Amino acid sequence: WVNKHTKYKKDILLAKAFAKAQGFYGAESFIxxxxxxxxxxxxxxxxxxxxxxxxxxxxxxxxxxxTEKHHTxxxxxxxxxMLSPLILVDPVQASRNVTAVVSQEKYxxxxxxxxxxxxxxxxxxxxxxxxxxxxxxxxKGIILLEVIPLEGKRDVVGAKLLQAFVYxxxxxxxxxxxxxxxxxxxxxxxxxxxxxxxxxxxLSDLVRHDGPxxxxxxxxxxxxxxxxxxxxxxxxxxxxxxxxxxxxxxxxCISALLEEEFVKGKVRSLG
Numbered sequence: 001w002v003n004k005h006t007k008y009k010k011d012i013l014l015a016k017a018f019a020k021a022q023g024f025y026g027a028e029s030f031i032x033x034x035x036x037x038x039x040x041x042x043x044x045x046x047x048x049x050x051x052x053x054x055x056x057x058x059x060x061x062x063x064x065x066x067t068e069k070h071h072t073x074x075x076x077x078x079x080x081x082m083l084s085p086l087i088l089v090d091p092v093q094a095s096r097n098v099t100a101v102v103s104q105e106k107y108x109x110x111x112x113x114x115x116x117x118x119x120x121x122x123x124x125x126x127x128x129x130x131x132x133x134x135x136x137x138x139x140k141g142i143i144l145l146e147v148i149p150l151e152g153k154r155d156v157v158g159a160k161l162l163q164a165f166v167y168x169x170x171x172x173x174x175x176x177x178x179x180x181x182x183x184x185x186x187x188x189x190x191x192x193x194x195x196x197x198x199x200x201x202x203l204s205d206l207v208r209h210d211g212p213x214x215x216x217x218x219x220x221x222x223x224x225x226x227x228x229x230x231x232x233x234x235x236x237x238x239x240x241x242x243x244x245x246x247x248x249x250x251x252x253c254i255s256a257l258l259e260e261e262f263v264k265g266k267v268r269s270l271g
Contacts, residue, residue: 001091002040011049014126015039018049021128022113024106030158032103034110041067041088041098056114059107061085070094131185139181139197143254147192148268154188161186164266165194168257172196176203177250194270198250205248211239 002012016039019025027035034042045067046052064075066089075087081097085107090096117125137144147164149157165184172179178199186192209227212219214237223239224232230241247253257263258270 002037002044005044008044008048011052012040012043014049015043015052017126018113018117019110021126022109023128024109024113027101028155028158029101030155030162031106032101033106034099034102038088038098038102041091053114053118056110057118059086059111063087065089067091068094131187133193136193136195139195141197141200143196143198143250145194145254145258145270147186147194147270149186149192150266150268157188158186160266161192164263164270167262167266168194168196168254171257172198172250172253175247175253176207176245177201177253192267196250196254203245203248205245206242207245209241209243211241213238 016025016036019034019039024033025031025036025039026033027038042056042065043049043052045065046055062085064087066075068089068091070089071094075089076082077087077089077095077097081087081095081100084097084100084102085104086099086102088098090098113125136142147161149161151157161184165182169179169182178201179196180199181197182195184192184194211223211227211232214220214234220239227241227243230243233240233242247256263270
């Protein structure tokens with residue numbers, strides 16, 4: 001199917017180079033980006049590289065594309081294939097979503113970079129910037145973790161690294177730290193690096209923990225018993241209690257997370 005559209009060969013090469021350089025290329029489970037075939041289909045569907053970016057910049061929170069119009073009315077695939085933000089029906093296999101693995105993050109990144117390029121087209125956006133540990137260490141307020149990955153197949157090892165990275169991100173947010181920037185880098189056969197930059201803020205000593213509505217007597221009694229050592233308060237028909245905050249800075253939070261079995265089970269060492 002792709003070979004029928006040879007006039008877009010140069011556009012496809014540009015699209016792939018752009019995707020690689022901007023970090024949303026690759027359908028491996030730990031990348032969750034756009035495969036080479038997905039970039040080919042999209043470039044052909046939109047009739048060229050520039051048209052591709054113009055349309056991607058206009059994508060909404062969810063986009064459905066059926067180039068060959070396999071589905072006469074509403075595109076309906078297997079439920080698992082309908083979960084991604086982009087439904088790209090395979091031109092040669094009507095039951096397949098070419099972009100089923102694409103994550104919300106990579107979808108949003110493609111949209112963002114398309115807008116960025118259209119606003120200010122420049123050659124360097126087609127060349128991937130090499131990872132520099134030295135440059136990374138210059139970031140103000142950075143928390144940098146050096147990671148020794150497990151041994152095994154690239155896709156499996158990468159997926160476990162991603163799980164550990166995301167787990168730490170989510171735990172930081174759950175503990176009220178504002179993540180300004182977070183990312184990770186790994187090249188097969190080498191160490192990996194996780195980094196987190198949180199907003200500079202001093203969190204309060206106490207954190208509010210909400211209880212049940214006062215009308216739910218059984219739950220209220222349980223809540224009162226559980227937190228009886230603290231002063232119980234009422235507001236808008238609900239109970240709440242102020243508890244000592246577990247972590248007041250992100251470094252403390254991350255140090256504790258590194259000791260958790262979930263994280264330790266995804267890497268050989270991390271610190």
